[in-house]
Amino acid sequence: MSHEATNAMPGRPPRLRLAIAIGLGLAVVAVVAGLSLRTVESHELTHWTDAQLTPTVDVIAASQLAGGQGLTLPGHLDAWISTPIHARVGGYLKKWNVDIGDKVKAGQVLAIIDTPELDQQFEQAKAELVRAQANVRLAETTASRWQNLLDSRSVSKQEADEKASEAETARANVLAAKADVDRLAALESFKQIVAPFDGTVTARNTDIGDLVTANNDSGRPLFAVADTSKMRLYTEVPQSYAAAVRSGMKVKMLVLGHGGETVEGTLIGSSSAIDRSSGTLRAQFEVENPRHDLLPGDFAEVQLSLTPDPNTVTVPATTLLFRAAGPQIAVVGKDNHVVLRDVHIALDLGDKLEIDHGLQPGDRIVDHPSDSLAQGDLVQIATPVAQEAPHAKQA
Numbered sequence: 001m002s003h004e005a006t007n008a009m010p011g012r013p014p015r016l017r018l019a020i021a022i023g024l025g026l027a028v029v030a031v032v033a034g035l036s037l038r039t040v041e042s043h044e045l046t047h048w049t050d051a052q053l054t055p056t057v058d059v060i061a062a063s064q065l066a067g068g069q070g071l072t073l074p075g076h077l078d079a080w081i082s083t084p085i086h087a088r089v090g091g092y093l094k095k096w097n098v099d100i101g102d103k104v105k106a107g108q109v110l111a112i113i114d115t116p117e118l119d120q121q122f123e124q125a126k127a128e129l130v131r132a133q134a135n136v137r138l139a140e141t142t143a144s145r146w147q148n149l150l151d152s153r154s155v156s157k158q159e160a161d162e163k164a165s166e167a168e169t170a171r172a173n174v175l176a177a178k179a180d181v182d183r184l185a186a187l188e189s190f191k192q193i194v195a196p197f198d199g200t201v202t203a204r205n206t207d208i209g210d211l212v213t214a215n216n217d218s219g220r221p222l223f224a225v226a227d228t229s230k231m232r233l234y235t236e237v238p239q240s241y242a243a244a245v246r247s248g249m250k251v252k253m254l255v256l257g258h259g260g261e262t263v264e265g266t267l268i269g270s271s272s273a274i275d276r277s278s279g280t281l282r283a284q285f286e287v288e289n290p291r292h293d294l295l296p297g298d299f300a301e302v303q304l305s306l307t308p309d310p311n312t313v314t315v316p317a318t319t320l321l322f323r324a325a326g327p328q329i330a331v332v333g334k335d336n337h338v339v340l341r342d343v344h345i346a347l348d349l350g351d352k353l354e355i356d357h358g359l360q361p362g363d364r365i366v367d368h369p370s371d372s373l374a375q376g377d378l379v380q381i382a383t384p385v386a387q388e389a390p391h392a393k394q395a
Contacts, residue, residue: 079199
């Protein structure tokens with residue numbers, strides 16, 4: 001009975017078994033595909049994460065200074081000769097003959113000082129000279145008479161010598177009185193304030209009736225006169241370019257307010273010493289000024305043509321790092337690892353820097369480096385926009 005029941009249970013139909021097998025196969029394929037996709041996504045995520053950890057930097061090449069390099073420096077103009085004129089005698093200003101801007105000749109009278117006290121001293125000195133001359137005549141006559149008396153043995157030799165000595169003293173007094181008269185006469189000549197050279201009056205700091213104090217160097221001068229037929233141009237040359245300043249050197253100068261006209265100057269000397277506070281050499285140039293349109297005190301842009309140092313390179317100021325170790329620049333090596341170079345700035349031109357130590361022409365320099373960039377960091381070079389454009393068009 002049981003045997004019949006067992007035989008009576010029919011087996012699974014072939015179609016059902018096939019469907020189950022297909023389903024199991026599809027499930028296995030789906031699992032394998034899912035695992036493969038998961039693995040690929042994991043690898044991509046790892047690669048993306050690694051890429052994010054490696055900073056991308058823009059690099060530029062350090063360039064050597066071009067030949068015949070031009071250097072623009074600030075400078076200022078001074079008159080060829082300029083002098084303040086003070087009073088040599090005291091008194092009151094009686095008259096002035098010139099004002100600011102007037103052209104004057106050497107020896108021309110600028111003003112006259114009234115000196116009543118000096119005039120009285122001069123008259124007194126002349127009277128003392130006359131008295132001294134009268135005394136010497138009397139002393140000489142007396143000495144001559146006593147010499148005659150000595151010859152007749154009427155007086156002693158001692159008395160005759162005393163009279164001769166008195167005559168010598170009287171003659172000395174004449175010389176002293178004459179020297180005093182000459183001194184006061186010289187002071188009398190200083191009542192007239194005269195121009196020491198041909199030039200232009202640049203200042204008048206007095207007026208009629210003003211009390212004038214003699215030899216007052218600390219006070220304001222009565223007048224100032226300047227010779228502007230030629231000008232002196234002064235500029236401060238950085239130490240790194242001091243060797244290029246040589247005798248006969250020519251420069252071009254641009255003065256503000258002169259319509260962009262450039263004027264040439266010739267080197268006539270330098271300080272031959274580096275100023276410790278500024279690290280510069282003062283250079284002096286001669287500039288012709290035939291039209292007298294260049295003025296003392298004018299600011300000028302001085303353009304120097306210099307031979308560059310072969311060891312000096314120029315880089316943008318945006319490449320510089322300021323840290324505790326001093327100024328540094330990040331250079332990318334052949335293996336794309338960062339090397340921080342200590343550099344020395346020869347000249348700061350604002351948007352550009354001239355580096356004379358620490359860099360070589362052609363070095364790959366990181367532009368706009370981040371503050372976190374460190375020695376030995378691995379970086380990747382940003383693809384220039386010009387190189388990405390063709391790929392974008394093909395896409």
